[in-house]
């Protein structure tokens with residue numbers, strides 16, 4: 001059982017989340033911004049996995065620098081986020097990109113299903129919201145996520161986005177892999193991504209490129225993805 005510490009909401013810095021009783025329950029804490037839903041005044045709990053960055057942000061002043069502001073997030077009309085992910089490719093594993101199984105001689109060895117695209121889209125959304133990254137929210141040493149479909153992570157990121165009062169403005173993702181060719185699967189991947197995000201197909205773009213046969217990406221030993229997302233206030 002993970003250790004839980006109790007922090008009062010007003011002591012949390014910008015964008016800090018709390019994890020409540022249920023593993024996937026994450027909530028923005030703000031006592032000033034009505035657009036962010038706040039739990040009742042009872043002290044929220046933070047799971048140990050998310051906690052280190054929180055504690056550091058609250059209490060650390062590096063080399064005499066002023067402590068990090070504890071004010072609630074600003075209500076911005078737009079928020080931009082970037083995500084990056086990379087996975088090693090190994091024979092004997094399925095290659096799943098954007099929730100679609102792509103025929104290949106190897107796939108991602110990962111704790112979850114190793115979906116590089118969905119992971120980096122999740123990180124882009126979390127980043128735009130000012131939240132901790134996917135590894136902190138869904139720790140890879142937690143058996144609960146072993147073999148989990150990455151759609152679980154993306155649905156939670158989308159839920160957090162709506163809870164914070166935002167929707168997808170547009171999203172642009174780039175896959176980097178040497179093989180196989182993505183073009184025959186691109187529409188299926190993009191379509192599924194739109195479905196998972198609940199986004200209009202006109203605002204979700206997917207590109208793919210090789211790595212010119214250099215480095216692990218170019219030698220079919222890894223796969224990577226970048227995502228930039230713009231969130232708009234609803």
Ligand SMILES: [Zn+2]
Nearest residue numbers: 085115116119
């Ligand atoms: Zn990943």
